[in-house]
Amino acid sequence: MPKLYKFLSVFRTGAVNAASGSAYAEFGNTKVIVSVFGPRESKKAMMYSDIGRLNCNVSFTTFATPIRGQGSDHKEYCAMLHKALEGAIILETFPKTTVDVFALVLESSGSNSISECVAGDLPVVISCASLALADAGIMMYDIVASVSVSCFNKNLVIDPILEEEIGQDGSLMITCMPSRYEITQLTVTGEWSTTKINEGMQLCLDACAKLAKIMRSCLKEVASDSQE
């Protein structure tokens, strides 16, 4: 079975000085910066909460896609990023306050317009955001890694590029915490048989574990550098 690993990835923390923590990720064509600000005091209008709040925002630059975009927020991605991260962050550690996670997609591997890209960029955004959260020192249960898989007839392709995404029969995206072996977010489209789903999920989980290893080594490098 042909499986293509496109793990030619770059992960760097500390991309933005002003932020509490930040990370930059490059995966094939996708380039993403995520900054994490806070924890800061929640807005007065918000109700009292004894756990912290997470505020996520994903936006695209105007030049991220082949056809010039509006540079607008991506509502669906915002919600997905929030759901993918909230299960991993120990929100009890910063009551009454809010952590802001701002992701900016500099270059998208997705389709011609933002509305059409489905799975290409989101896994990178999520993985990068968890790295930025770790860099900011926000307490998490585990690093969150995210991978997508496309299905063609009988073949599974990991981390599909745009050309592959157009012709796919289905796609599966998993966000998980590898050390806890827990899935925080899962989306599936297209037609799948149960055996195919099993196979796809296992492939994603293995890839997430590998990805998390890379992310962890990236964090360790920064930590050991700063000690010297």
Add this chain to the structure above:
Amino acid sequence: MVGLSLGETHFIQGGIAQDLRCDGRKRLTYRPISVETGVIPQTNGSARVRMGATDVIASVKAELGKPSLLQPDKGKVSIYVDCSSTAEPAFEGRGGDELAAELSNALQRCLLGGKSGAGAGIDLSSLIVVEGKICWDLYIDGLVVSSDGNLLDALGAAIKAALSNTGIPRVQVAAGTSNDEHPEVDVSDEEFLQFDTSRVPVIVTLTKVGRHYIVDATSEEESQMSSAVSISVNRQGHICGITKRGGVGLDPSIILDMISVAKHVSEQLINKLDSEIASAEAEEES
């Protein structure tokens, strides 16, 4: 928002653990479903579905449009959901937007299938009139009239019923103009084509409360959930889409378990829905 006392939450959780829920159902039993079709005459097809106190309406409108450049041999379908503030005061103004966006995304994912069209409930190539020039644009709108949990399953069922109620007018392309940039068409107002809805999947949401999961949760039960997985399954037993709600993580083996349960539950749901739709259509005609 549901306000529950500590006693009530214990009662709900304890009931689910013992496989006897507050309204006497078992964990994997649906509330009675009632379907009405043709409720909105201005549309090409419409249906109203009630599951207990949850009440939703779906409408299908077809308009002639231009196919996109990337897929000249396919029509377009868009699904939108509106959460009316008549259902819940929290939906007033922009309050319902977040839920509405979540529901529409989930429905699109579950019903429209993959990019190549695999697993799609609607055959997009059947919507084409003149390739690359004219196609039907289907606008599917869901409206939440009253909300008592399990909105996604109800909306999915309503859309399935509305689609089987939908008639697309037959279109005649004027002879000799089909190669022109703007072919002349004649839309019949007497002849209608019915949709093949046998491939439209149903959505089964499994809500995890404590260590067990339940189908068709009421809003009280939903307020106690840790996470929920919505799985859409078609008649062949293939999975057409999955979305997860709630932030709490799930073990992969639980998800696989949920998938097999959803497949089992969906068989009964599809049969139940089909017979309800058939009797609703029969009633409408008489």
